[in-house]
Structure formats: structure tokens, C-alpha cells
Amino acid sequence: MYDILDGLINSTFGWGWPGWLISLIGYVLVATLLFAVAPFQMLFFTYYERRAIARMQDRIGPNRVGPEGIFQPIADGVKMFTKEDIVPDAADKWVHLLAPIVVVAPTMFMFAVLPWGPGMVPVDLNTGLLFFFAISSISAVGLMMAGWASNNKFALLGAMRAVAQMVSYEIPAVLSLLAIVMMTGTLSVVSLINAQGGLFISTSDVAGVPDLGLGWLIFTPVGLLAFLCFFIAALAEGERTPFDIPEADSEIVAGYMTEYSGMKFGLFYLAQYILNFLLCAIAAVIFFGGWQGPGVGWLYGMAISPTNPDGSWIFNLLAGMLGVFYFLAKTYFFFFVMIWIRGAYPRLRVDQLMDFGWKFLIPLTLVNVFSAAIWVAVTSWGVADGFGLVEGWSPMLRWGVAFVTTLVVNGAAYVIVARIYNSAQAARNRLDIDELRESLALPR
Amino acid sequence: MNTLIQLIFGLLAALIVGSAVMVVSVRNVIHAALWLIACFFGVGALYLLLEAEFIAVAQVLVYVGAISILILFAIMLTRESEGSRYMVSGWRLVVTAIVCVALFGAVLVPTIFTHTWNVPPPPVATPGSPAPPEVLAGVEDLGRGFVFSYMLQFQVAGVLLTVALIGAIVIAFEERARRRRVLTLAEEHEVRKRQKPARPPVTGERTPSPQAAPMSDGEQG
Numbered sequence: 001m002y003d004i005l006d007g008l009i010n011s012t013f014g015w016g017w018p019g020w021l022i023s024l025i026g027y028v029l030v031a032t033l034l035f036a037v038a039p040f041q042m043l044f045f046t047y048y049e050r051r052a053i054a055r056m057q058d059r060i061g062p063n064r065v066g067p068e069g070i071f072q073p074i075a076d077g078v079k080m081f082t083k084e085d086i087v088p089d090a091a092d093k094w095v096h097l098l099a100p101i102v103v104v105a106p107t108m109f110m111f112a113v114l115p116w117g118p119g120m121v122p123v124d125l126n127t128g129l130l131f132f133f134a135i136s137s138i139s140a141v142g143l144m145m146a147g148w149a150s151n152n153k154f155a156l157l158g159a160m161r162a163v164a165q166m167v168s169y170e171i172p173a174v175l176s177l178l179a180i181v182m183m184t185g186t187l188s189v190v191s192l193i194n195a196q197g198g199l200f201i202s203t204s205d206v207a208g209v210p211d212l213g214l215g216w217l218i219f220t221p222v223g224l225l226a227f228l229c230f231f232i233a234a235l236a237e238g239e240r241t242p243f244d245i246p247e248a249d250s251e252i253v254a255g256y257m258t259e260y261s262g263m264k265f266g267l268f269y270l271a272q273y274i275l276n277f278l279l280c281a282i283a284a285v286i287f288f289g290g291w292q293g294p295g296v297g298w299l300y301g302m303a304i305s306p307t308n309p310d311g312s313w314i315f316n317l318l319a320g321m322l323g324v325f326y327f328l329a330k331t332y333f334f335f336f337v338m339i340w341i342r343g344a345y346p347r348l349r350v351d352q353l354m355d356f357g358w359k360f361l362i363p364l365t366l367v368n369v370f371s372a373a374i375w376v377a378v379t380s381w382g383v384a385d386g387f388g389l390v391e392g393w394s395p396m397l398r399w400g401v402a403f404v405t406t407l408v409v410n411g412a413a414y415v416i417v418a419r420i421y422n423s424a425q426a427a428r429n430r431l432d433i434d435e436l437r438e439s440l441a442l443p444r
Numbered sequence: 445m446n447t448l449i450q451l452i453f454g455l456l457a458a459l460i461v462g463s464a465v466m467v468v469s470v471r472n473v474i475h476a477a478l479w480l481i482a483c484f485f486g487v488g489a490l491y492l493l494l495e496a497e498f499i500a501v502a503q504v505l506v507y508v509g510a511i512s513i514l515i516l517f518a519i520m521l522t523r524e525s526e527g528s529r530y531m532v533s534g535w536r537l538v539v540t541a542i543v544c545v546a547l548f549g550a551v552l553v554p555t556i557f558t559h560t561w562n563v564p565p566p567p568v569a570t571p572g573s574p575a576p577p578e579v580l581a582g583v584e585d586l587g588r589g590f591v592f593s594y595m596l597q598f599q600v601a602g603v604l605l606t607v608a609l610i611g612a613i614v615i616a617f618e619e620r621a622r623r624r625r626v627l628t629l630a631e632e633h634e635v636r637k638r639q640k641p642a643r644p645p646v647t648g649e650r651t652p653s654p655q656a657a658p659m660s661d662g663e664q665g
Contacts, residue, residue: 020448095478127497127583134501137509141481144516148474156520163513170509187583436631 043073056343080266095149100267102142117323128189150259158255162246173233175365176226179372241342284330291323367413378402460486
């Protein structure tokens with residue numbers, strides 16, 4: 001972006017603007033583009049979800065506004081804008097006003113490190129992954145503000161539930177990412193994607209593998225377990241249905257959004273769907289190679305890039321289009337899975353939610369971090385790191401040994417943790433039933 | 445570029461100092477906590493301005509994302525004390541001010557007098573220069589530092605946090621005997637129904653009306 005603008009302004013027009021101004025214009029342009037794209041993703045997602053969930057429930061869904069109801073979200077948006085904005089009398093006016101902003105702003109921030117295609121990332125931060133999750137944790141503050149400022153019991157209950165859920169499910173999410181970070185040795189989202197070329201075996205592990213852009217981390221035992229844990233945690237962070245207790249409409253009206261109307265409510269809605277989009281996107285980026293797919297690497301090899309300055313711009317365009325297509329296809333597929341889960345599972349209770357997070361997901365992800373260490377040791381260490389055993393092996397053998405070892409460790413961990421968890425839950429249920437019997441036998 | 449950075453620094457400094465002043469001057473405790481979050485965020489942005497990306501992100505993750513939430517939770521769960529919004533006044537105000545200024549001075553004065561000012565900035569990287577400037581607080585350096593040079597401190601901090609965690613569990617642990625299970629509506633209904641025969645009959649004041657009697661018959665049938 002900087003180079004293009006620099007070439008355009010200083011070379012073509014010869015205005016001689018300073019470098020910082022050009023960077024600033026470049027970033028402002030990219031940010032404007034993203035701000036324009038994000039609400040459209042949200043509009044599309046609401047339509048997509050309503051149609052998909054309707055199909056699963058044997059209904060038709062919105063199909064009146066435009067062809068197949070495609071303009072329904074726009075009509076909804078217009079409705080949102082024209083509604084009256086009601087602020088409760090007892091509410092804390094300023095905090096009530098600020099809360100939706102604090103919830104929406106971080107989701108927009110998170111777009112800053114999201115790569116859309118090869119060479120198409122707004123900012124390639126060295127700590128991109130960590131940035132993504134650090135920023136996402138800010139919106140918990142906004143939820144808390146919304147719940148408290150509404151001065152309503154339902155709102156406060158919803159906010160407490162939301163924040164407790166977000167804080168506890170952040171731990172398995174970050175721990176499963178830690179395993180991935182150990183495997184790839186980077187926190188940058190761009191180099192994470194670059195490490196996922198290959199064909200079922202990543203080129204970063206075995207150099208001779210044909211690069212079809214399919215060396216996704218999901219094809220390793222560590223990546224698979226990390227993905228499962230991460231996706232469940234993402235469901236909880238995005239407040240998707242098995243974990244939608246913060247806004248369980250049958251229990252506490254609409255949770256922290258109870259006292260919001262009009263566009264402020266719309267902003268919460270926007271934030272939620274954009275967060276879902278981002279969580280699906282980051283799952284696609286981390287475990288499914290983001291824009292990696294057959295052909296993108298080949299096309300990008302002939303395009304203009306820092307390593308290949310005299311390529312052709314047409315390949316930039318083609319690689320970008322194909323990359324964005326793969327990326328969005330994966331993202332939309334994950335959102336479909338989220339809708340699917342919504343159609344299939346009932347809501348959890350609060351104690352079930354906490355038990356599942358703390359007693360099942362966190363032990364599993366901790367074992368997964370251990371497996372990731374084994375993986376790194378077997379595939380990339382040598383005598384210099386004090387692990388001379390694998391020095392003479394061929395890369396393929398090392399990969400195979402690492403695969404089998406981590407598969408055994410992760411499989412055993414899953415079986416053991418699931419058994420312990422099941423027996424603990426069963427014991428608890430038994431005790432609960434005993435207690436119920438006692439209370440039935442002894443009238444108060 | 446330099447003026448731009450100084451301008452941003454000025455804005456951030458104003459944000460940090462302003463919100464810090466608000467923290468200690470607003471009367472509402474929750475508002476104070478929210479201003480504190482703004483202050484933390486400003487400090488994170490300041491780290492980013494210093495190109496210490498990792499520390500900035502860690503600041504946001506730990507302080508904004510976790511500690512402030514903890515503070516908010518603590519305030520909200522102890523809401524009864526929120527009513528006592530009194531200000532310190534009289535001689536206590538003077539003593540408090542002296543103690544605060546003394547503590548602040550104890551930190552600031554040695555820094556002012558022993559710090560070497562006017563350190564020349566590192567040469568600005570141009571595309572042709574051979575050595576790019578070192579990345580401050582890179583993640584790898586930080587990790588190496590934790591595992592090699594500062595192993596003891598790192599471990600001590602870890603043990604401290606584990607102790608805090610165990611302590612929290614001990615405090616929050618409910619004994620099974622005292623735990624009261626929240627009944628679902630269906631279970632509560634069942635309990636009521638079974639308790640009905642055990643209850644002393646309440647005949648006398650309120651005889652069942654003739655309309656209600658066939659209905660209850662229908663329910664049983």
C-alpha cells in the first residue's frame with residue numbers, strides 16, 4: 001500500500017509529500033475499506049443465519065424483500081435506525097451511552113491483523129495473534145458497563161454471566177493457541193499462514209513436500225485437538241447457542257441488552273455478528289491455512305511481492321482473488337457449523353458451562369501444549385538443543401514419529417479426561433438426585 | 445515524523461494523567477474503575493508508541509482484559525458499600541495528601557536525579573543502512589530472559605499466583621452439606637405437590653369454591 005501510494009503521489013504527480021503523510025493516507029484508506037466491509041459481513045451473516053436455521057427447522061425464513069429475501073438485513077437496518085432511542089430514567093446516562101461503543105470498537109480493531117489474502121494484511125504485527133485476543137477481551141468491559149449502567153437486574157445478571165463466560169473460555173482458547181504458537185514458532189498471523197503450505201504435511205516440517213497450500217495445522221494431532229478446543233471456546237466467546245446463557249431470552253429477557261433500543265441495540269447486534277465472523281475467520285486462519293489452498297502459492301510466486309519485485313500485477317490480482325475466495329469459503333463454512341450447532345443443541349446451564357470449561361477443556365489444552373513440545377522436539381531439534389536421538393533421522397521419519405507420538409498422547413489424554421469428567425458429572429448428578437429425594441422426604 | 449510522534453505522545457499523556465486524576469476525584473466507585481481502565485489503555489498505547497509491541501499487548505490483555513474486570517466484579521458483588529460515598533476531609537485530608545506526595549516523591553525523586561537525560565536517539569533506519577534498529581522487547585528475547593536470566597523471579601511469581609489461586613478456591617469452596625441445589629421449576633412443583641398432604645389442613649377460612657372443585661378433579665383424572 002505504501003509503495004503504491006508513494007509511487008502514485010511522489011513519482012507520478014511529483015508532489016513530494018513526506019513519508020509519514022503517505023503512510024497515514026495508506027492506513028486511513030485501508031481502515032475505511034475495512035469499516036465498510038465489516039457491516040456488510042454482519043448484514044450477510046444475519047441473512048445467512050436466518051435462512052440456514054429456517055431450513056434446519058423446516059421453515060423457509062425471510063424471502064420477501066428482494067430476490068430470496070436478500071435485502072431483508074438492509075430493511076432491518078433501516079428499521080433499527082428509525083426506532084426511538086430509549087434511555088431508562090434510572091440509568092447512568094454516560095456509561096449507558098458509552099457501553100455499545102466500547103463493545104463495537106474492539107471488534108473493529110481486530111480486523112487490523114486479519115489477513116484476507118496473500119500480501120493482503122492491514123498490519124503485520126509481530127504479535128498479531130496475541131493482539132487479536134488481547135483486544136477481544138476488551139469488549140468484556142463494555143458488556144459489564146452495559147449491564148451495570150442499565151440499572152436493571154436482568155441486565156446485570158446477563159452482564160455477569162457474559163463476563164464470567166468470556167473470562168473462563170479465554171483460557172482454553174489461548175492455551176490451544178499456545179500449542180500452535182509453539183509448533184510454528186511465531187506469533188505473527190502472516191508467518192503462521194506461510195507455515196501452512198504443503199500437502200497434508202507442512203513444508204515447514206518436511207522440506208520436499210509439494211506445495212499445494214494444504215499443509216494445514218488441522219492435519220496434525222496437536223492441531224486437531226487444539227482446533228476442537230478452540231472452536232468450542234470460540235462458540236462460548238461469541239455467545240453462540242449452546243453457550244448463549246448471557247442473553248438467554250427465556251430466562252433473563254435479553255441479558256445485558258435488555259435496556260437498549262434502536263441503533264444502540266443494533267450496535268450490540270453488529271458487534272456480536274462481527275465477533276462471530278472474526279472468530280470463524282481466525283479459526284480458518286490458524287488451523288485451516290487462511291488463504292492457503294491449491295494454486296494460490298503458485299500464482300503469488302509470479303506476482304509482485306517483496307521477494308519477487310519484478311512480477312506481474314495481474315498475478316497479484318488473481319492470487320488475491322483466489323486467496324480471498326478460499327479464506328471466505330472457510331470462514332462461511334465455520335459460521336455454517338455454528339448455525340448447525342445452534343440448530344442441534346439446547347442451551348447449557350451455568351454450572352455445566354463452567355464445569356465444561358474448567359474441568360474438561362483446560363486439562364485437554366494443557367496436555368496439548370505438552371504434545372506440541374514433543375512435536376517441536378522431534379521435528380526440529382538436534383544435538384545443539386540437547387536432543388541428539390533424532391539427529392540422523394530423515395525429515396519424513398521424524399515427522400512420522402512426531403505424528404504417531406502426539407496422536408497417542410492426545411488420544412489417551414482425551415479418553416482419560418473424558419472418562420474422569422463423565423464420572424465426576426455422573427457422581428454429581430447422583431448426589432443432586434439424592435439431595436432432591438431428601439428434600440422430598442423431609443417437608444420444610 | 446518526530447512532531448507527529450510528540451503530538452501523539454502529548455495526547456496519550458493527557459489521556460493518562462487526566463483519567464488518573466478522574467480515578468481519584470470522581471465519587472462513584474464504578475466510574476472510578478472505568479476511568480482506571482481508560483488509564484490502563486492509555487499506558488498500553490504508550491508502550492505501542494515506544495514500539496514495545498509485546499508489552500503493549502500484554503498490558504491490554506492483563507490489565508484491561510483481566511484485572512479491570514476483576515475490579516469491576518469486586519465492586520459490583522459488594523454493592524452494599526457503594527452507598528458510603530464520603531470524601532476525606534479536615535486534618536485527615538492533609539495527612540492523606542502528605543503520605544501520597546511522599547510516596548510519589550520516593551519513586552520520582554531518585555529517578556529524576558540518577559537518570560541520564562538527553563540520551564541521543566538511535567540512528568533512524570533508512571532503507572540503505574546496514575544494521576536495522578533492534579526490536580525492543582521482542583517475544584523471543586523476553587522468553588529467553590524469563591527462562592535464563594530471571595528464572596528465580598519468574599518461578600517465584602508463578603508460585604505466588606498458584607498460592608493465590610488455591611487460596612481463592614479454598615475461600616470459594618462450598619461444603620457439600622451447606623450447598624443448596626437450585627431446583628428447576630418442575631422439581632419445585634414436584635416438591636410442592638408432595639408437601640401438600642403433609643401440610644396441616646387449612647380448612648375453615650377458605651372453602652374451595654364450587655367452580656374450582658371440578659377443575660382439580662379434572663387435573664387428577
